[in-house]
Amino acid sequence: MLGTGLVAIDATILATAVPAVVDDLGGFTSFPWLFSIYLLAQAVSVPIYGKVADLYGRKPVMLLGIGLFVLGSLLCGLAWSMPALIVFRLVQGLGAGAVQPMGMTIVGDIYSLAERAKVQGYLASVWAIASVVGPTLGGVFADYLSWRWIFLVNLPLGIAAGWMLWRRFSEEVERRRHSIDFLGAGLLAAGGSLLLLGLLEGGVRWDWGSLPGVGILLAAAVLLAAFVVVESRAPEPVLPLWIFQRRVLNAANSGAFVVGVLMLGLTSYVPLYAQGVLGHGALVAGLALAAMTIGWPIAATTSGRFYLTIGFRRTVLMGAVVVVVGAALLLPVDADSALWQLALPCFVMGIGFGYVASPGVVVAQSSVDWQHRGVATGTNMFARSMGSAVGVAVFGAIVNARVAGAAPDGATLDLENLSAGVLAPAIHAVFVCSAVVALALLLSGLLMPRRAGTPTTDA
Incomplete structure (x- = not known):
């Protein structure tokens, strides 16, 4: 929980301090890279860490992740320019890529199937607390101390997490020589980075149909195709292709992907709608989104009672229906709506996410043995990250198209100065798209094998 807290707080604490960072370091046009580079490093490294953990154990990978995150936090706190801060955020992202999936993998190792839902709920509660504490701390540090403390505050938390893990967690790993798939890891990192870069920056820094837009995605496709060829021949592949041949894993990963898409739509545009359309302040707008992070841990904690009685398939389908209902509740929201x-809808969708994502991780871990649990968990996390990147591209394109259509005589509108009359229909289009995407969760639930819903042993 301490290790997860590092990643969870960092996911929210920086947003409120961006103006202070820009005032101090400059580089306003580059600050989105503070988030993009972190997401790139985290997402691409997750499956690689998962494989290394299956070969050499969870403890060294988790300690490495905590160490990288603490080092990156220290360097970010000492950054002297925006380019330096962006580079140090990459180091943080590499650490986060190990911490989050390894925390879930360790839970899968040391707790029984019946216990995991409750423990997953504990981890989810960390995110719920961080969603409130993070922005508050970020604002306090930026206004009364220094923005640098939003990174330096990670040092004592990370040291405590590393010390406890070093002293209290022990595991038995079979010691033998391994053939490390360096080529596969390199191709996955390069191809995944280009794919995420193309999705994150397409329509923002360059047009989708431009040479950079097409070239980056084409290069990513070539590298990932080469990765598949290499993995089919490697003795110990970094991402075994059989992962994509198991129905239960495909169902869990597709659900994680869709959850990633929808989470991005909520986290990006619900606060903007509350501020720009409903006229509330930043703190109140954040509370509207916090409703989602309250619903998630409630569902994650209670999901075990459902999947142990009605099965994984029905639990995921139940969560998918709840998400669809929540997305439908967003559709009537307009400029005259109250904040509640x-x-x-955010609260309802958060409950649905808890009943889809948490059982998805548990069933993925339970369908493989210890030697593959890290890969299974890492692939699930990677699917959610890819969903977030796709959500950035799709929802951003929708909003940009609506905003551009409202600009008179081809003029460019600044998001900071957009009127409620322009923002309302643009963001409402995102809500409509979210409702359509939510239906895909029903398909992922139907894809789940029926036998996955009646576990008898802990794999």
């Missing part, structure tokens, strides 16, 4: 009418 915006927060309630």
